Amino acid sequence: MANVLCKVSVRIESDFARINVRKGPGTNTEILTTLAVGTMDLTVRDVQPDQQQKAALSGKVYQWFNVDLPDGGRGWIRDDLLDIVGDCGSVGYSSLSTPTWAFGLTRVEVIVRPPGDPERVRKAAFNITAGFEGGGYATYQNRDDGVISYGRFQFTLASGSLFSVLDKYLQKATGSIADQLRSQYYEPIKARDANLRNDQNLKNLLVAAAPDPIMQEAQDAVATDVYWNAAMNLSAVPRNINSALGRALLFDMAINHGLRHDMIALAEGALSLPVRGRLPDLATEKLLIAKLAEVRQDRMNKLAVKLNAPGLKQRGDFWVAYVATNDWDLLGDLNGNVTIKPGRTVQVKNP
Numbered sequence: 001m002a003n004v005l006c007k008v009s010v011r012i013e014s015d016f017a018r019i020n021v022r023k024g025p026g027t028n029t030e031i032l033t034t035l036a037v038g039t040m041d042l043t044v045r046d047v048q049p050d051q052q053q054k055a056a057l058s059g060k061v062y063q064w065f066n067v068d069l070p071d072g073g074r075g076w077i078r079d080d081l082l083d084i085v086g087d088c089g090s091v092g093y094s095s096l097s098t099p100t101w102a103f104g105l106t107r108v109e110v111i112v113r114p115p116g117d118p119e120r121v122r123k124a125a126f127n128i129t130a131g132f133e134g135g136g137y138a139t140y141q142n143r144d145d146g147v148i149s150y151g152r153f154q155f156t157l158a159s160g161s162l163f164s165v166l167d168k169y170l171q172k173a174t175g176s177i178a179d180q181l182r183s184q185y186y187e188p189i190k191a192r193d194a195n196l197r198n199d200q201n202l203k204n205l206l207v208a209a210a211p212d213p214i215m216q217e218a219q220d221a222v223a224t225d226v227y228w229n230a231a232m233n234l235s236a237v238p239r240n241i242n243s244a245l246g247r248a249l250l251f252d253m254a255i256n257h258g259l260r261h262d263m264i265a266l267a268e269g270a271l272s273l274p275v276r277g278r279l280p281d282l283a284t285e286k287l288l289i290a291k292l293a294e295v296r297q298d299r300m301n302k303l304a305v306k307l308n309a310p311g312l313k314q315r316g317d318f319w320v321a322y323v324a325t326n327d328w329d330l331l332g333d334l335n336g337n338v339t340i341k342p343g344r345t346v347q348v349k350n351p
Contacts, residue, residue, distance in 0.1 A: 005334055006088035008065055009040040009099060011081055021075035025064030026051040032075045042067040043334065044084070045074060047091040047107065056080065056103070063107055079103045090336040090350055122228055123351035124330050125248035126220065129153065129255050131340045132315050137219055138210030142197045150206050151219045153227070153255055157196060161222060163189045168218040169209065177209050227254045235264055239288070240279045244330035246289040249319055253296060256315070263299060267292040286328065293319040314341045 010019055017037060023030040025048040046066040055061045063079040083099035092107040130152045133139070141149050146156030155161035166189055170182050185202055188195075196202055209215045231254040236247050253261060265275050270291055279285045293316075300316030303309070318340050332338045336349025 006044040006084065006086040006091060006093070007040075008042050008044055008067060008077070008082040008084050008102065010035050010037050010042075010077070011083055011101065012037045013081075019077065019081045021069065021077055022064070023075065024051060025049070025066075025076050027054065027078075028052055029076070032073070033069065033071070035069075035077075039070070042069070042077075044086075044088065044091055045334075047079075047093075048076075050078075060103070063102070065102070087335050087337065087345075089347060120349075120351065121244040121247055121330065122224065122251075124244065124348035125228070125251045126152075126223065127346040127348060127351050128248055128338065128340055129252045131344050131346045132252070132318075133255065135344075136210070137216050138207045140203055140207055142203075147192075147194050147197050148202075151210070152216075153219065153223050155219070155222065157189060157192055157194075160192060161226065163192070164222045164226065165215075165218050168221055169212075169215050172218075173209070173212065173214045177205055177212075181205050181209070223255075227251060227259070230254065230259050234259060238276050238278065239264075239285075241285055241289070243282065243285060243289070243328040245323065245328045246285060248330055249289060249293060249296075249323075252315075252319070253292075257299075263295045264292060267295045270295070282328075290323050293323045 013019075018034040019037065020031045021033045021035055023032050028051070042065075044065055044067055047063050048066070050062040050064060053061055064076045065079060065082055065084075066074055066076050069075055079102035082102045084093060084102040084105070085096050085099045087095045089095065092109060093102075093105055130136075133152065133154045134141075134149075135152070137152050139149075139151060139154065141154075146154070146158045148157040148162060149155065150162055151165060155165050157163075166181060166186065170178055170186065180201075185196070185205070228251055231250045232247065235241070235250045235254075241247060241250065250264075253263065257263070267288055268275050268277070271287060273279075273284070273288065279288060297316035297320045300312050304312040322338070330338075330348050332348040336347055337345045338348050339345045
């Protein structure tokens with residue numbers, strides 16, 4: 001369902017041949033035009049509850065869909081007159097593979113944060129990077145130098161970040177899983193004991209802990225404190241990098257390459273900019289971020305060859321291509337989504 005725009009069609013009703021399209025989300029607003037029943041493939045731009053809180057006999061408040069009209073304009077249509085299909089998460093519905101009566105669905109109110117809202121930007125960046133790192137809170141692997149890599153951002157035993165997550169989790173968690181992790185693994189993980197690499201019981205416990213909101217909160221908190229805040233303080237703030245896209249790239253590189261890589265300085269040198277110098281304006285920031293994406297792409301391409309891991313190229317290629325879209329507010333497509341690699345789409349507008 002990824003990248004399938006949220007669409008509606010006017011339901012075929014026996015009582016009438018055409019339906020009203022309104023100027024606003026309510027029957028108290030002006031009629032703009034009418035549409036024939038059966039009209040299909042109207043792109044959804046917004047959904048709002050009835051502005052007068054009008055409800056059906058069932059007591060359910062009507063929802064109104066703001067859609068692109070065949071004549072090029074936009075108008076509002078009530079949900080009991082529509083079938084909905086597509087990726088509709090950005091307007092409060094799920095992804096629907098087949099047309100479904102809109103009124104019969106329960107809509108979740110979407111909190112829309114302004115484009116520059118720091119929390120939205122952080123969460124959008126997290127969604128992108130998590131998509132490259134493995135994506136899920138339960139992701140676990142033990143194949144590389146990290147010894148054990150776990151969670152949404154692949155926190156490793158070798159670096160100590162896995163211990164940071166475990167420590168924060170155990171400060172609040174209770175129950176048998178937390179008790180076993182505390183009694184059996186707290187000290188060995190703190191000591192970065194490489195003998196844990198093939199400990200199946202540890203793997204089972206960490207994977208079982210992943211659905212717990214306390215574990216998810218712990219993972220996101222460590223990612224925020226250790227990587228996001230540090231990347232902003234070390235790289236973004238001193239240079240006056242404020243765009244959502246620029247900050248998301250800096251975070252992704254911090255997770256992937258560590259906080260003190262040399263690639264920003266290389267990009268600054270290529271543009272004859274002072275190292276860690278404060279950028280004078282957004283235009284210069286865009287030049288630096290574009291060059292940084294290219295430097296990072298080159299680094300990833302070389303790593304892909306060195307490690308015989310062609311999949312590494314996708315991450316570098318994505319950022320170069322996305323910078324070229326000029327989506328500096330990182331709002332994604334019409335549904336607020338960004339496709340980071342084939343088959344992997346993440347939400348950035350309302351993450």
